[in-house]
Structure formats: C-alpha cells, structure tokens
Amino acid sequence: MLPPPPSIAELRAAGLPPDEVIDWPATDIVWRVHRTTGGHTLPWNGLRAFGPILRFDHHPLPRGEHPGYGIWYGASRPRGALAEAFQTTRVIDRHYGDPFLTGIRFTRPLRLLDVAGCGGGTWVTRVGGNHALDSAPHRRSQHWARTIHRAHPDIDGILYRGRFAGGTSIATFERAADAFPPRPTLSLPLTHPALGGAVDTAAHQLGYIVA
Template sequence: MAAMLPPPPSIEWQPTEMTWRVHRTTGLHILPWSGLRTFGSILRFDHHPAPRNEHPDYGIWYGAASPRSALADAFQSARVIDRHRGDPYVTGLRFTRPLRLLDVSGIGGASWATRVGGNDALDSAPHSLAQHWARNIHLAHDTIDGIVYRGRVAGGTAVAVFERASDAFPARPELSLPLAHPALSDAIDTAAYQLGYTIT
C-alpha cells in the first residue's frame, strides 16, 4: 500500500501556532514535556512497528491546538479532570520551524484519505486501523513531520508529531503550569463545563 499512496495534502503548522499538551510529571513512564515516546504502539497514530515494544528509531508526540482539546484528550477515559494524580501540567509551546503535517481528516479542505481508499474518519477509527495508516504514511512520505487530525472527544485540531521533527522542539516552552495552580482554576472550570467533565 505504501508505494501507491499519492502525494499528500499537507498543512504547515507554523511557529506562530501555540501547541498544547497535558502531561503527568510523576509516576511511571514519565516523559519530559518535549519527549517523544518510543514505546509502542499504544495510541491512535503511533507508527511503531509490531510487536509493541521499545523502538528507539520511532518516536511520537501528541499535542492540540487549544488547552481545552488537550484536557479533553488527556482525561477522556474517565471524563474527570484530575488536577493532582500524577502532578499533571499543561504546557504550551511554539515549534521552531514549520511542521509539514499530513491532513487525514479534511481539516484543510482536501480529502486525501478518500483518495487513497479510506475516509476522513481516521480520527475516530479503531486504533489498530489508524496505526496501520500511520505506519504506511511514515514509510511512504519521508518529508512528512507528522499527522494533523480532529480530536475524537472535543473535535478540536490535534497533531501527532513523528521523531523526524525532534529538531523542531524549542529549548523551553512558552508556558508550563501544574493543573493545580490557582491561575488555571477558571479556565479548567470552563473547559470542564463545556466538555461535560467533572474536576477533582
């Protein structure tokens, strides 16, 4: 399949764009805010080869275009924003160069997934199917830095960044605060209300 994929419609994720991530800072399997996970595959667009294991040459990093979308994805399993377990932080950063991201959800108006025999529902397809597509995208298009898609829970724009974009992470984020920080209380309350999540 990989050799037959047509040239992809890409979105350039500009350094002016803030990208957000909610991440734990204590507990097992902790990565720094800019760390790419090399163990997989686990999540939707993980492109790690089988079997699930440590794959040092394959890294993935997930982010979102808004803090609300980042919160929605991070706490989707229980629909509870837990501000304390794992000492979670919300981190916002700007990449240091444009990222070329393959649009699998029609966000930019094109319909690449349909042209190659799929559809624009990859953002809600079973993980095994989305991972299969991610592996082939990574193999077929070596100039693609990752994937842009719609978050399954909140519907906001999200990104899955491959290891080939590791040079684009800044030395420091624009903002990084614990979710328990008082300055975030109002924003978290609003996000929880909009998402229908509870807060602890």
C-alpha cells in the same frame, strides 16, 4: 468502517497535492497535558519510543520499545489537550501524577499530512480511506500511521480532528525532534490558580468533572 491502508507504493504514487499538507506555523501554540510523577512519564518535549499504544503511533509491531521511532501528541487549544488526556474517566484529576498543562511554539513550521480535511483537501478519501480514521479502532489507525510514515519521509507528522473536543490535534513523528524549543512558552501544574478558570470552563464544555 475504515478499510486497511493502501500499500506504501500506492501511497507514494498517489502523491501529496499542496492542499493536503498543512504547514503548521511556528507562531501557533500547541498544548499538551502530561503527568510529571509516577511510572512512564516523559518530559514535556519527550517523544515516546514505546508503542504502539495511541491512535497514530507508527511504531512497528509488536508493542515494545522501538528506538528510532518517536511520537508526540498535542492540541491547538487547551480544551483539546484536557479532553484527550482525561478521556477515559472524564474526570480532570488535577492531582494524580502531578499533571501539567504545557504550551509550546515549534522553532520551524511543521509539514503535517492533513487527514481531517481542515485545509480543504480530501487526502484520506482520495487514497481509499474515510474520515473514520479519526475514530476507528487504534489497531487500524496505527496501520495507517505506519504506512504514512514510511511512504512520506518528508512529512513531520499528522494533523487530525480530536475525537473528544473536536478541535485540531497533531501527532508529530521523530522527524520533528529538531523543531522543539529549548523551553516551553507556558508550563504550569493543573493545580495552579492561574489555570482554575480555564480548567473549569473546559470541564463544563466537555461535560467532565474536575477533581
């Protein structure tokens, strides 16, 4: 069970050794699946100000529109982006909402707090938590995200392990808004023939269905 986070003051006092912060290279592509039609859509580079909803949303309570706060989620591999986007139904619906797979390279390295231990650090354990942070109820991980955001104004977001595909994922705060490129590296609808093989392979590996 994931305990509540320490106070903001306690997190600041604990500091951030170098092995607990990942410098995400500007050369690495980050992938996202996003709907392009229907309600509540955002552009590929849009940071969501409404929340909290998802795991590391750092928006204040109560849930609602919070100008000045923004969150953007991505994955290191297309499979991870597909796994997260269709986790509820486990059906990769290539048509509803006209979803796109978009890959981007940030224009500068991102400083990300490594809560998964991918870089060898043990931040989450050292400050009194545990690796249930990747899978605990959202209300608890959001509490951690709010505290992290306020305690460490010099980080751009959080690096964590995807709950469904197991790969590296990132949640970027509004501080990373200046790092988005003017155009994505690749952006195609999931119905595009060029994505057929990748989508089918990801679905097979995840045990999802393609519709």
